[in-house]
Amino acid sequence: MTLIQPIQPLLILILLLGLAIYQARTRSKLLDRGIVFLIALAGIFLVINPNLSTRIANALGVTRGVDLVIYLSLIGLGFLFLIVISKIRTLESQLTALARTMAVQEALGNHTGAQAENGPELRKSSGGSPTR
């Protein structure tokens, strides 16, 4: 395939756009940014040289290059899913710690020294609307 197909510039544009958005909007580590940059670069290279993916696929026992790309994409998406879940759990844990610290701090802060002496937990609460 020597002629440029209409899909090729479109795919390259999408890859470059995705790369630009990732690099501009995320605060990832240098290593993460480098890996994403290399993946995008490899994608562009395969779009320009579609026969290369077929040759690699054949070498690995897969008939078509596009099948190999799909398999690799699925693995990549799987990893991405795990990374996102992990980050969500980290954020959830940070939110919980923050909410807990504020709640406990507020509950302890409501007590005077005398009440603390007698057991602040036995103080009658002042009631009213919840403070958040």
Place this chain on the structure above:
Amino acid sequence: MDAQRIPDDLKEARPGEASAIYVVLPAYNEGRVIAENVRPLIEAGYKVVVVDDCSTDQTWEILGRFPLARIRHGTNLGAGAAAETGMQYVRRLGGGIVVQMDADGQHDPSEIPSMIEPILAGRADIVFGSRFLRKAHLLQVPPAKRVLLRGGRIFSGLLSGVWLSDTHNGYRALSNKALFAIHLRENGFAHCTEILDEVRRASLRYAEVPTAVRYTDYSRAKGQPIWNAFNIALDLILRKLFQ
């Protein structure tokens, strides 16, 4: 619902003393029943700590009428998070014995003395209530729930290595040692299995005590749906993957 009064020497224990007994109740939208559930605990002389998990009903305002500690999460986090917040509060006061029970009235406060007895006798660091140790208690559990709880017991046992007869019973008593050794990170009901991991990690001595669970129309409506078991299992698997 009457709570058996606690002995005077324990009742007079100051916050921070290991023998101070705190009853921690995580609550979420329990406005209908919270007053009748905290009253007997206060009358019995326990130090009551209620963690309001950002209720949208009148729970918080109702709690304000009672001599207890009320703590409110700024956002709804889950039963496990509320339990840990209550524990954190008692730790900040210096510690003591913590009894955890549900705020919906499922657990009988008159069983608190038998829950803390193994701790006071020095035989256990943590005590778990169980619906499966007495036939009378077992028969109160709906059959479908019984099967599910048995499955949960096996699942939790395999994951944690600690085999209890009733894993997902929220009625527990923690000694001062257990209070400072256990830190819950699971916000949802998966904390019931996580706590077993913590027991094993900290080499705590544990015991089980027979307790009844009262199923009312209210508690059934408020309780976890059966399919939530899958959510809990998923949370536990994720915890194992990402801990």
